[in-house]
Amino acid sequence: MAFWRYAGRRGLHTAVTLLLLVGFMFVLFRMIPGDPTTMMLGTGELPAEAQQRLRVLWGLDRPLWQQFIAYALNLLQGNLGMSFYFRRPVSEVIAPMLANTVLLMAPVVILAIVIGVAGGSWLGWRRGGRAEEIGAVLALIPRALPVFWTGIVLLALFAYQFRWFPIGGIREAFFFPENWWQRLPFFDITRHLVLPVATGVLASVADPLMIQRTALLEVRHEDFMVLARARGLSGRAQRRLARRNAILPVLTYSAIMVGFAFGGQVLLEVVFNWPGIGRLMVDSVTQRDYPVAQAAFLMMAAVVVFLNLLVDLAYGWLDPRIRGG
Amino acid sequence: MSAMRVTDPARGQGAMRRRAVLQFLAALGVTVPAGMVDAVLGAAAAQPAPGSPVPRLGVFTPTWPDMVELWRQLSRDWAPLGIELDIQQGTLDTFVAQVVAEQKLPHMGSMSWGGAPDRLDPDYFISEMFHSRRDIKGGLNFGHYHSAEFDRLADAQRAETDVPKRQQLVREAQRPIVEDSPALILFHRDIIHAYNKARFSGVTPIFGNGIGFPYMPMAYMGLTPLTPRKFIKITTIYDIASLNPFLTPEIYNSTTLRLMYATFVTRDAKADLMPWALESWSIVDPKTVDIVLRPGSKFHDGKPATVDDVKFTFDFINKWKFPALSRVSDAVESAEITGDHTVRLKLRTVYAPFVANVLGYAFLAPKHIWENLPSGLATPADWPNDHPVGSGPWRYGEWKKGEFIQFAANPDFFIKPKLEGMVVMPVPQMESMVGMLERGDSDMLAWNLDMTLGARISKSADLEVVRTPTHGQHEVRLNLAMPPCDNKAFRIALQHATDRKKLLDIIFSGAGTVSQGAPITPALTQWANPDIQAPAPSIDQARAALKDGGFSWNGEGRLLMPAA
Numbered sequence: 001m002a003f004w005r006y007a008g009r010r011g012l013h014t015a016v017t018l019l020l021l022v023g024f025m026f027v028l029f030r031m032i033p034g035d036p037t038t039m040m041l042g043t044g045e046l047p048a049e050a051q052q053r054l055r056v057l058w059g060l061d062r063p064l065w066q067q068f069i070a071y072a073l074n075l076l077q078g079n080l081g082m083s084f085y086f087r088r089p090v091s092e093v094i095a096p097m098l099a100n101t102v103l104l105m106a107p108v109v110i111l112a113i114v115i116g117v118a119g120g121s122w123l124g125w126r127r128g129g130r131a132e133e134i135g136a137v138l139a140l141i142p143r144a145l146p147v148f149w150t151g152i153v154l155l156a157l158f159a160y161q162f163r164w165f166p167i168g169g170i171r172e173a174f175f176f177p178e179n180w181w182q183r184l185p186f187f188d189i190t191r192h193l194v195l196p197v198a199t200g201v202l203a204s205v206a207d208p209l210m211i212q213r214t215a216l217l218e219v220r221h222e223d224f225m226v227l228a229r230a231r232g233l234s235g236r237a238q239r240r241l242a243r244r245n246a247i248l249p250v251l252t253y254s255a256i257m258v259g260f261a262f263g264g265q266v267l268l269e270v271v272f273n274w275p276g277i278g279r280l281m282v283d284s285v286t287q288r289d290y291p292v293a294q295a296a297f298l299m300m301a302a303v304v305v306f307l308n309l310l311v312d313l314a315y316g317w318l319d320p321r322i323r324g325g
Numbered sequence: 326m327s328a329m330r331v332t333d334p335a336r337g338q339g340a341m342r343r344r345a346v347l348q349f350l351a352a353l354g355v356t357v358p359a360g361m362v363d364a365v366l367g368a369a370a371a372q373p374a375p376g377s378p379v380p381r382l383g384v385f386t387p388t389w390p391d392m393v394e395l396w397r398q399l400s401r402d403w404a405p406l407g408i409e410l411d412i413q414q415g416t417l418d419t420f421v422a423q424v425v426a427e428q429k430l431p432h433m434g435s436m437s438w439g440g441a442p443d444r445l446d447p448d449y450f451i452s453e454m455f456h457s458r459r460d461i462k463g464g465l466n467f468g469h470y471h472s473a474e475f476d477r478l479a480d481a482q483r484a485e486t487d488v489p490k491r492q493q494l495v496r497e498a499q500r501p502i503v504e505d506s507p508a509l510i511l512f513h514r515d516i517i518h519a520y521n522k523a524r525f526s527g528v529t530p531i532f533g534n535g536i537g538f539p540y541m542p543m544a545y546m547g548l549t550p551l552t553p554r555k556f557i558k559i560t561t562i563y564d565i566a567s568l569n570p571f572l573t574p575e576i577y578n579s580t581t582l583r584l585m586y587a588t589f590v591t592r593d594a595k596a597d598l599m600p601w602a603l604e605s606w607s608i609v610d611p612k613t614v615d616i617v618l619r620p621g622s623k624f625h626d627g628k629p630a631t632v633d634d635v636k637f638t639f640d641f642i643n644k645w646k647f648p649a650l651s652r653v654s655d656a657v658e659s660a661e662i663t664g665d666h667t668v669r670l671k672l673r674t675v676y677a678p679f680v681a682n683v684l685g686y687a688f689l690a691p692k693h694i695w696e697n698l699p700s701g702l703a704t705p706a707d708w709p710n711d712h713p714v715g716s717g718p719w720r721y722g723e724w725k726k727g728e729f730i731q732f733a734a735n736p737d738f739f740i741k742p743k744l745e746g747m748v749v750m751p752v753p754q755m756e757s758m759v760g761m762l763e764r765g766d767s768d769m770l771a772w773n774l775d776m777t778l779g780a781r782i783s784k785s786a787d788l789e790v791v792r793t794p795t796h797g798q799h800e801v802r803l804n805l806a807m808p809p810c811d812n813k814a815f816r817i818a819l820q821h822a823t824d825r826k827k828l829l830d831i832i833f834s835g836a837g838t839v840s841q842g843a844p845i846t847p848a849l850t851q852w853a854n855p856d857i858q859a860p861a862p863s864i865d866q867a868r869a870a871l872k873d874g875g876f877s878w879n880g881e882g883r884l885l886m887p888a889a
Contacts, residue, residue, distance in 0.1 A: 034422025038463070047655070048463050050648035057703060086566050087707050096726065160760060167760045173558065173729040173748045273752050275727020286418050 006316050014309045021301050022075065022294075026068050029290045035060055036084035036288045058084060071294075081291040085284070090295045094277065098299075100170055101276035104193065104268070105261035108200035113254050116205050120212025120250075121243040127217055136210070143206035151199040151271035158195060165195050168273030196272040200265060204257065208250045215246035255311050259304030372808060375889035378879065379809050381411040383431025385424060388414045392435055394832050395511075395799070403822050405864050406871065407884035428460075430467045430804045440516070440533035440797030441576045442540045442592060443686060446678040447495045447852040450796070450844035452479050455502060468802040470507035484675045486611045491677055496854035499843035503857045506816040506842070509801040510859075512829040513846040514837040516793045517774040523787035524552050524768050527743065530793040532596040532848070537561070537771025539580045539749075541592045542601075542718060549743045556746035559769045560758045564727060564751035569710040570688055571642075574649040579686075581749070584732060585625070586688035586715035589616060590680060598681055602630075602689045602716060604666065611675040616684070618666045623737045624691045625720045635668045636660045637692035647706050653687045689716050718742050727751065762788060776834035794838055794848045809886060814874020820860040821867035 037054045055061045059070065074081055080090035119139065126132045142150055159167045166172065170192055177183040219225065219242050228238050266278035277296060284292035373380050386392045393414070400410045413431070415423070420436065423429050444450060453459055456479050459466040478498035485491040502508070516535035520528055527547035528536040534544050537559060548557055563577040570582040591601040600606065604619040622630035639660035642653045656679060658671045672679065691714055698708055713721045718738040722731035729750045734742035750767065752758045759778055761767040763785055774782070779790040803810040803819070810816060825839045838848045842859030845852045860866070875887030 032422075034418060034426055038422055038426040047651055048461065050646075050651035051463060053646060054648045082707070087569065087572055088567075088709055100727075155760075160764075163764065167764065167766065168752070168754075168757050169750070170728060172766070173731070173750055174556070270753055273754065273757055275725075279727070279753070286416070288418075 003316060007313055010309055010312055010316075014305055017305055018302060021305075022072065022298065023068070025294050025297055026071060026290075027064075029285070029288075029293050030064065032285070032288065034288055036290070038288070080295040083284075083289055083292045085287045085289040085292070090291045093292055094280070094295055094299070097275060097277045097280045098262075100274065101262070101269075101278065103170075103189075104196055104274055104276060105200070105265070107193065107197045108204065109254070109257050109261050111197065111201045112204045112257070113208050113250065115201065116208025117212050117243070117247060117250055119205070120209040121216050121239065121246070123209070124213040124216030124220070124246070125239055125242070127220075136213070139206045139209050142202035143204075145203075146267070147199060147203045147265065148267040148271045150202055151196070151268060154195050154199055155271070166192055168192075168271070170274055196268055196274055199271075200268055207257075208253060211249050211253055212243075212246060215249045216242055219246040252311050255307035256304065259300065259307055262300050262303045373886045375886055377886055379408055379876075379884040379886055381409045382433065382810075384410050384412045385420065385431050385434035386412060386414055387417055387420055387436070389437075391437070391514075391799070391832050395435060395828060398828055398831060399801075399823065402824065403819070406818060406822055406867055407878050407882050424467050425465065426463055428462050428464075428467050430802065432807050432810050433801055433803045434467075435799070435801045437514070437799045438797055439576065440540075440795035442533065442580070443678075443682040445533055445592070445596060445796055445849070446681040447845050447849075448483055448678045448682070450798070451495065451498050452483060454844060455479070455507060468507050468804050469806045470505070471805075472501050472505060475501040475505075483677055484611075486608060486675065486677050492852065495845070495852050496856075499841075499845060499854045500857055502844060503842045503859060505813065506820050506860075507803060507805055508844075509803070509819060509823050510840045510842055510844055511799045511801065511823070511825050512833075512837045512839050513795055513798050513848065514773075514829075514833050516795050516797075517776070517779050517790060517836060518769065518771050518793070519762060519774060519779065519782045519788055519790045520769040521762065521765070521787050522789040524554070525549065525557055526551055528791060529594050530791050531592065531594055532793065533795045533797070534592075534596070535771070535793045535795075536791050537769050539584055540576070541596070542584055543591065543594055543599075545584075545744075545747065546718065546740050546742060550745075555744055556748060557744055557769060558767045559747060559749045559771050560752045560761055560767045561749060561771045562751065562753060562755075562758075565724070565730060567710075568713050568721070568724060569706060569708055570690070570713070570715075571645070571647045572649055572706040579649070581730065582713065583688055583717065584719040585713050585717045585721055586690065587717035587738075588686060588688045589684040591685060598685070603684070606680060606684065608680075609669070612672045614670045614672065614679065614684075615663070616668050616670060617664075618668070618689075619739055620666055622689075622716055622739075624716050625714045625735060626691075628691065628693060630689060630691070630716045632662045632664075632666060632668050634689055634692045636662050637696065638687065638690045639668075639670065641690065641695060641705075642687070645704055645706070647704070649706070650687065653683055656683045691715070719747065722746060776836050792836060794846070796846045796849055798840065798844070798846065809876075812874055812887070814870050814876065817860055818867040818870040818874070818876075821863050821870060824862035825859065827862070
């Protein structure tokens with residue numbers, strides 16, 4: 001019973017957070033000077049009368065509060081509105097870019113977490129040793145480097161110098177396979193994925209790795225680990241036990257990682273010419289395409305908020321002390 | 326009274342602090358679009374008292390490398406005049422929103438204008454940028470130039486359909502611009518494109534278009550494959566936003582769609598007008614134009630293109646008043662079928678650039694498609710038009726947003742393309758574009774290269790770099806409503822202190838045409854005025870001009886406003 005009251009309270013918090021987010025973003029984008037019609041007006045292509053016709057057509061001539069109510073009502077029905085720039089439903093604009101981003105970021109997040117957990121456990125187990133010192137520094141270096149720099153270095157080496165991988169893009173327009181391995185399904189898309197995924201993993205592996213390492217250090221001295229040693233478990237079994245018990249903080253962190261992955265990685269997408277949601281978000285702000293910008297940011301925020309809710313609920317389920325709070 | 330004008334010191338300090346913070350943020354790469362320009366304007370609005378030091382001059386410039394270099398040079402070159410600049414950078418959208426839409430130009434601002442095909446007609450650079458009528462929010466006369474003499478000449482050339490007479494008026498209209506100096510028109514940077522000559526031959530460099538821009542479709546008509554692959558891969562920086570030709574006025578998007586939707590006229594290899602969807606046109610009187618459709622024309626779905634489609638196109642545009650095609654509905658009053666292939670257009674006003682800018686922009690739309698759109702659209706411009714059907718030399722293949730747009734040759738067009746198709750790929754980074762060309766992942770680079778990259782590309786035996794002059798231009802616009810830029814002597818002094826040739830050499834390795842100070846490039850001999858010349862670059866003459874205008878210098882060499 002206590003859990004459900006807790007869940008209800010947290011659910012309400014989430015709803016209020018989202019509502020505030022919707023309002024905040026609506027106002028925020030409209031505070032940028034210029035509107036979508038001035039961007040079309042651009043370098044004098046549209047006379048003022050034509051611009052005014054567009055404003056009326058797009059509902060931009062109405063007071064802000066009326067625009068907000070129309071937007072909120074549509075949103076409640078799951079309608080994200082029409083993009084000003086593309087003149088298509090926002091969902092049609094976002095969906096393919098989101099799919100491209102998931103294609104890129106899913107391997108990044110999964111590999112970063114798997115490598116991070118494995119590496120962090122390995123380092124944590126070797127606390128104080130030479131290997132730990134060097135390993136931790138090696139993991140932190142790419143994290144400290146700007147992601148576009150890492151990307152450019154990988155491109156310079158593996159695309160320009162050795163020519164193993166393409167320079168960018170998600171696939172080659174009209175790719176003609178020349179031999180049997182090039183005929184394998186997904187060959188073209190995979191070779192386009194290698195460098196951006198490697199760059200993304202290099203940039204993001206340090207966080208799960210360091211979290212896992214710290215958690216493992218704490219777990220190592222817990223009573224159940226002492227007991228495991230006393231029971232005569234093999235070293236390998238002990239490490240496995242420690243790893244599994246230390247993984248919770250990484251899972252919490254991965255919720256945030258996934259949320260941000262949905263927002264794409266603008267720099268990664270620009271360096272590798274990847275048509276993803278990050279670039280769409282930047283473009284839509286530049287073009288004052290409010291509906292697309294709002295929807296993209298809202299989606300990213302909603303993913304973070306919901307995953308946080310899930311993690312909180314999971315904690316509440318697992319640890320009764322939290323429900324009281 | 327003059328003492329009253331001095332800003333309240335406390336407020337002034339606040340503004341300075343805010344500006345310092347903004348500059349600090351800008352140094353970090355954070356741009357604060359709204360606040361930045363307002364801060365500069367706030368400082369500039371203070372009227373300098375007679376005899377007081379000329380205030381630091383606010384400059385707004387885009388963040389592009391060429392513009393950064395331009396201002397680095399100008400602040401150095403102008404320093405001997407005793408003036409200091411307060412340079413603020415912003416993105417293009419900030420420029421559009423603040424300087425164009427809101428008309429908030431600080432003392433001066435720099436911009437480069439692309440060589441869109443409709444700017445080949447002199448009317449654009451004359452009327453749009455300097456006519457007092459365009460000194461309105463959203464107009465390009467954001468430097469507030471007003472000259473009754475210039476306005477008269479600009480209006481007259483626009484209404485003169487006799488070409489030699491119009492030429493004379495256009496030439497005359499450029500004189501007040503050079504004499505009054507409302508802007509420092511600097512140079513016309515060449516378009517530099519590159520292509521793989523081992524794979525394709527028959528490139529057609531066209532004035533204002535280069536070999537690769539889609540502005541003038543004749544550029545692609547001569548391309549001939551030299552290898553078994555019969556389609557060319559072109560990289561550029563932009564992607565299109567829509568397949569609906571009635572939606573967007575944006576130059577890249579609208580010209581790309583016009584590869585499929587043939588305009589009525591186009592530009593040939595010499596950039597002169599030639600019929601395209603039309604077979605011919607004739608000016609009956611200044612407000613009546615007969616257009617003759619090319620017999621035997623077909624749309625891409627195989628249906629014949631007829632005068633019904635021509636009439637429908639103009640009626641449709643007039644009915645819906647599409648903002649993107651407002652120049653068509655503003656010009657054409659009615660279209661009547663007068664023969665098997667002939668349609669008579671009645672114009673609302675006499676408009677000399679009509680053939681170039683209206684018939685060269687309007688395209689033939691198939692009636693059987695656009696009159697049968699699904700219901701429920703607020704305007705036909707909102708229809709996605711997922712499978713464009715036009716009558717142009719290229720048929721629609723496929724568009725994958727952010728990846729490519731593909732065209733297939735239309736063998737029914739009166740000039741048959743020598744290629745089987747084209748793939749145009751948007752690549753947001755110049756380095757990637759160059760890399761793709763060098764590796765053979767693309768065959769043509771159709772975006773503005775600089776000479777350094779051009780030289781690098783030229784090292785590859787298979788690649789060739791092509792330079793083409795253009796009417797696009799770099800300029801510094803002066804705000805004539807703000808002292809000291811309201812003072813003609815000051816503006817002339819800036820002209821003398823600006824060495825156009827040196828700037829072109831430094832910024833673009835000399836690849837371009839130095840401006841005469843007039844808005845029309847000297848390379849466009851038909852419209853340029855050979856008898857005018859920008860003030861010669863000379864610091865001594867610049868100082869003399871200032872002295873003649875009553876300016877003086879204090880002990881530290883700082884320029885002082887003329888005494889009252």
